[in-house]
Amino acid sequence: xxxxxxxxxxxxxxxxxxxxxxxxxxxxxxxxxxxxxxxxxxxxxxxxxxxxxxxxxxxxxxxxxxxxxxxxxxxxxxxxxxxxxxxxxxxxxxxxxxxxxxxxxxxxxxxxxxxxxxxxxxxxxxxxxxxxxxxxxxxxxxxxxxxxxxxxxxxxxxxxxxxxxxxx
Amino acid sequence: xxxxxxxxxxxxxxxxxxxxxxxxxxxxxxxxxxxxxxxxxxxxxxxxxxxxxxxxxxxxxxxxxxxxxxxxxxxxxxxxxxxxxxxxxxxxxxxxxxxxxxxxxxxxxxxxxxxxxxxxxxxxxxxxxxxxxxxxxxxxxxxxxxxxxxxxxxxxxxxxxxxxxxxxxxxxxxxxxxxxxxxx
Numbered sequence: 001x002x003x004x005x006x007x008x009x010x011x012x013x014x015x016x017x018x019x020x021x022x023x024x025x026x027x028x029x030x031x032x033x034x035x036x037x038x039x040x041x042x043x044x045x046x047x048x049x050x051x052x053x054x055x056x057x058x059x060x061x062x063x064x065x066x067x068x069x070x071x072x073x074x075x076x077x078x079x080x081x082x083x084x085x086x087x088x089x090x091x092x093x094x095x096x097x098x099x100x101x102x103x104x105x106x107x108x109x110x111x112x113x114x115x116x117x118x119x120x121x122x123x124x125x126x127x128x129x130x131x132x133x134x135x136x137x138x139x140x141x142x143x144x145x146x147x148x149x150x151x152x153x154x155x156x157x158x159x160x161x162x163x164x165x166x167x168x
Numbered sequence: 169x170x171x172x173x174x175x176x177x178x179x180x181x182x183x184x185x186x187x188x189x190x191x192x193x194x195x196x197x198x199x200x201x202x203x204x205x206x207x208x209x210x211x212x213x214x215x216x217x218x219x220x221x222x223x224x225x226x227x228x229x230x231x232x233x234x235x236x237x238x239x240x241x242x243x244x245x246x247x248x249x250x251x252x253x254x255x256x257x258x259x260x261x262x263x264x265x266x267x268x269x270x271x272x273x274x275x276x277x278x279x280x281x282x283x284x285x286x287x288x289x290x291x292x293x294x295x296x297x298x299x300x301x302x303x304x305x306x307x308x309x310x311x312x313x314x315x316x317x318x319x320x321x322x323x324x325x326x327x328x329x330x331x332x333x334x335x336x337x338x339x340x341x342x343x344x345x346x347x348x349x350x351x352x
Contacts, residue, residue: 043226044250045250046247050216053218053223053244054223056219057220057221057222058224060350063227079213084216090343
């Protein structure tokens with residue numbers, strides 16, 4: 001299974017046509033796939049809160065948005081999630097590279113990984129953790145759920161899900 | 169002129185357009201001067217007016233005017249390259265540059281010293297950047313609308329705020345009526 005194409009196909013099948021990204025090594029393939037597709041507009045952001053602003057505007061303009069980012073960004077987007085996305089009740093699928101989990105080679109990444117689920121839990125953000133490649137089968141349902149309830153929803157995807165990376 | 173005087177003067181232009189307005193006193197002033205369903209008032213989230221407006225302009229064809237501030241742009245400087253590389257012709261970013269953080273007590277921003285937002289916007293890749301004095305805002309805004317080009321309009325004015333009530337409208341109501349105005 002080409003996981004990058006599967007994710008992009010599910011986004012497109014759910015009408016997601018506006019995607020902003022902040023890069024991550026694990027996400028490089030899916031970002032490239034989205035960038036190449038004609039049915040999804042890709043706009044890179046310089047920071048994740050900026051990207052959430054873009055998504056908020058796109059949704060009010062009639063598009064279904066999504067953001068692709070690293071979990072470290074949960075640390076810089078809490079205010080935006082609480083006072084923009086949640087306060088105005090907007091849907092936002094967040095496909096998140098869960099750095100610092102199993103098969104992570106960089107120790108510093110673990111420092112935000114240990115806070116990630118607690119922070120998302122504190123914000124009452126529905127959170128899913130993809131660890132095995134087959135977990136991607138839930139992605140379509142998660143997207144439908146997100147646009148049904150107009151909430152931000154986190155999909156944490158760890159290194160094991162992406163098949164690992166680098167020499168390890 | 170201070171910001172509220174500029175907003176009063178350009179209210180007849182704004183009334184017919186989609187407006188995304190910066191958090192704090194700017195939104196309170198616009199709401200008190202001329203509340204419209206086509207105004208999106210930010211109640212929180214410092215810095216993101218320009219980004220919300222850009223997403224909106226990219227998603228649909230109507231003109232979008234963002235009323236932003238110098239402090240807000242400085243909070244989210246990464247917005248300028250994103251605008252410079254992606255903004256469509258229906259996007260107008262109007263930065264009311266009064267050199268101060270108005271909503272928090274008029275503490276000076278760096279634009280009151282050596283920092284030049286118009287220069288930064290140009291360096292970030294924004295093609296049409298116009299800087300005007302407060303009294304010339306109306307014609308410059310009309311020019312920007314007529315140009316059909318993405319425009320960053322930096323309006324230099326005095327620091328100061330009008331005393332206006334806090335917005336008590338529910339955020340979901342603000343958002344819902346705004347989306348109906350967008351779609352209408």
